Amino acid sequence: MIELATFLFLGFQEVVFILVIVVMVFGADKIPEVARGLGKGMRMLRDATSDIKSEITKSAEKQGIxxxxxxxxxxxxxxxxxxxxxxxxxxxxxxxL
Structure with missing residues (x-):
């Protein structure tokens, strides 16, 4: 029996359905651009949260916390x-088993 991995509690059929909808909406030639934009957005969000975290830590250390x-x-x-x-x-x- 082959086990399929789930992605965010989605089964294989749901992932395929979402991919088909994405291809229909954006077109096959736009998908790399959309993925690149999402990747950049995720990186910016991660960088922003780490900056905020470091600022809070620095501020807490300055205040003696x-x-x-x-x-x-x-x-x-x-x-x-x-x-x-x-x-x-x-x-x-x-x-x-």
């Missing part, structure tokens, strides 16, 4: 997540 608390919490969450993945790895059932 301890930012190590968030790092400690992030580290603990990662540790719990790793432990949970180790535990569920042994508990998970093989869906191919």
């Amino acid at each position: 301890d930012t190590s608390v968030t790092k400690d919490i992030t580290d603990k969450i990662k540790k719990v997540k790793d432990e949970l993945e180790d535990f569920t790895g042994s508990v998970r059932r093989n869906p191919k």
Whole structure:
């Protein structure tokens, strides 16, 4: 049995349907331009959020606010997540059985 990957909880048929609609709306020759524009927009959004995050961190450090608390919490969450993945790895059932 072949397993198909899902993209954002969409099945193969839904992805194909969306692609057909995109080709019909934009045309095959415009798809690379649209994809390039979406990629640039995503990159700009990611850069903007990291700039805002760094500005907030710098401002907090200037004001004397301890930012190590968030790092400690992030580290603990990662540790719990790793432990949970180790535990569920042994508990998970093989869906191919």
